[in-house]
Amino acid sequence: MAVAVPERVELAESLVEFINEWKDQPGNLIMVLHRTQLEYGYLPEPVVMEVARQLGTPASKLFGVATFYNYFKLTPPGRNRIAVCLGTACYLKGAGELTDTFSDQLDVAVNGVTEDKEFSLEGVRCVGCCGLAPVVMVNGEVHGKLKPDGVQGVIEKYRNGQGE
Numbered sequence: 443m444a445v446a447v448p449e450r451v452e453l454a455e456s457l458v459e460f461i462n463e464w465k466d467q468p469g470n471l472i473m474v475l476h477r478t479q480l481e482y483g484y485l486p487e488p489v490v491m492e493v494a495r496q497l498g499t500p501a502s503k504l505f506g507v508a509t510f511y512n513y514f515k516l517t518p519p520g521r522n523r524i525a526v527c528l529g530t531a532c533y534l535k536g537a538g539e540l541t542d543t544f545s546d547q548l549d550v551a552v553n554g555v556t557e558d559k560e561f562s563l564e565g566v567r568c569v570g571c572c573g574l575a576p577v578v579m580v581n582g583e584v585h586g587k588l589k590p591d592g593v594q595g596v597i598e599k600y601r602n603g604q605g606e
């Protein structure tokens with residue numbers, strides 16, 4: 443779930459500690475961006491600016507990394523985050539068709555958010571439960587062996603907060 447970002451950004455203490463810990467280590471930009479996204483659900487611009495300041499790195503460099511990797515999100519996800527696993531096992535068992543079905547039924551593109559901000563749709567790498575392929579996670583909850591005709595039921599479960 444995305445966290446609202448206040449006007450003036452004061453980073454969470456644990457994030458500041460993480461930045462200090464990683465500041466001078468190689469590969470730190472990805473680690474720090476990853477930790478930041480965990481904190482906020484995405485990478486809000488003012489937060490990235492503040493992170494860059496604390497790292498002593500130009501913000502443009504951080505935005506460069508964030509836009510290069512599909513994993514990083516610069517816009518807030520939907521209230522319900524649908525992640526279709528596109529790992530090999532899931533792909534072979536129809537994850538592509540599942541993605542298309544979610545996309546059609548919600549009228550949203552992959553990596554997009556529905557107009558009412560209820561749902562976002564994305565493809566992710568193996569989520570580690572290949573025995574249940576094809577797997578879809580909604581807000582971190584696993585839906586395994588999902589068929590296209592089960593997609594509507596999953597959507598209805600979460601629409602209007604019913605899945606909470």
Ligand code: FES
Nearest residue numbers: 527529532568572
């Ligand atoms: S490939 Fe989908 S859970 Fe592993």
